[in-house]
Amino acid sequence: MSSIIPTVAEYVVNRLADLGIDRVFGVPGDYAFPFADAIEECERLEWISCANELNAAYAADGYARVYGASILSTTYAVGELSALNGVMGSKSQRLPVFFIVGSPSTQIQRQGLVTHHTLGDGIFNQFQSISAAACCVSTNLTPDNVVDEMERVIREALRLSAPAYIILPMDFARMPIMGQPVKGQLLNAVKRTKSDPASLDAAVQFVLNKVNGAKQIVALPSNLIATYGLTNQFVEFLKQSGMSYATSPMSKGVISETHPNYLGLYSGVTSSPPALKSIVEGADLILDLGGLINEDINTGNWTSNLAPDKTIVIGDHFVKMGGTLFSGVTLEDMLIELTQKIRPVAKLQLDEKPLQFPIVGAPSDSTSSANFYPRLQKMLRSGDVLVAETGTCMLFLTPMWLPEGVGFQAQALWGSIGWATPAAEGICMANKSGRTILVTGDGSHQLTANEIGTMGRYGIKPIIFVLNNALYGVEIIVSESGWKYDDIAQWNYSYLPGAMGCSDWFCAKVSTVAELDAAIEKANAHDGASYIEVMIPASESKPVDIALQNHVYKANIPV
């Protein structure tokens, strides 16, 4: 920090850097210069200039998935409003993103001056409520509230695992703070909210009684296990209880798929292996760790059948079964207590094991989904994180069995196309353990492809597969074909990295299996980023049967 007493902007960025976050994703703008200056001066933080604010928000989302929290910085109004879909996505996916915004000075605001990035009406606070709605907590900082407010905001963002909105007028930003600065701790050392002891005892006893009275028990961990940093605790719980578990499209990757108690991917009629549906639904007790399992896409369009009277939901801060509800209990404390007190339970038997997809296709065959996905699966190795975009690829990637140590990230609930490309940037920057492999459809990629230039500029080394079918293919699958609005502009994707200044990238366009094999071999060996455009026949995207469409969109809405 430049002065002995830090300025408000310096204090904010340093207090967030205390958490161990080492990058800030953003786009600078004059009202936010004090933040940008403080970030550039802070040795613990690197400023990552993204192509636009939406990309920055997606990148911050990706970073928070791996590290546990992240920082996003934009200017007032035009910047923050551009970021909002991304920040709202982080709220939906339960990720703490500290969203810091610089605003016009209080001198400008008090005089009601007509100034840029406003509606010219002298009203300055009308965008705050919009941005704050994408967050779980918000604060308007001043020199005298900044110390207390930063503690409150950090605590709330971590308690609710969701974004925090921090806005700071430009003049206040350059003033010294009042009060005693707080030196924070690294994220994994921060004490999280504790449960009410009596409620915790009662909830734990309730769950144990149900467990003791059940013979076939299955756990369904959600993404909250990862966002609250509870993966190791859940592994310990599995060790003590011996309980079988399944993931779902929304929670794929939160926990190993090689564990002996792993059953597969539960997703209603689209469960994999298919027999898993009856195993999960036939259990006499289901521990739903998160409470979002019955989302439509997560359950093959609500084809799940999890009896409420057999399902205990252990949520972020509550435990619920039918009309019985315990509040004031955290998921973390529940897992810790249950790990200590649970008796070993029977392992569920499912004979079908998730497998390596067989490698198919002759060298001269055209590339297709059938020959691409097995090759992708084969190239995965421990430490890799597979990033999956919304679109047809999700239908292939969620049932794909992942080798040990391979992570999986998707925006399965919010589902905003374009997320995956910048998110892969943030994930790659936070993922110190291995490679980051992005799979995106061409249509989705067109929304945010300009972030490739940022990746090249900062020298990160993702492996990117762009699936070129010249269509919004998945939209055809879920509706009638023939609409022109599902055709997209035909780009030469493999030229993009070069055009965006990415040097030392291995780029290829592949349309035969031999070319695909050669490109994967090259990408595996290349010490640099790779960008592989894979041609996929448009004819693969066929509408599902009209009866199924009606079932999905008209008939099968749960009441």
Ligand SMILES: Cc1ncc(C[n+]2csc(CCOP(=O)(O)OP(=O)(O)O)c2C)c(N)n1
């Ligand atoms: C921001 C946003 N806009 C529109 C949609 C609707 N949508 C969902 S998937 C999709 C098409 C994806 O096409 P592509 O990435 O090419 O994948 P494909 O299915 O062709 O492999 C669209 C437009 C969305 N989910 N998010």
Ligand SMILES: [Mg+2]
């Ligand atoms: Mg497409």
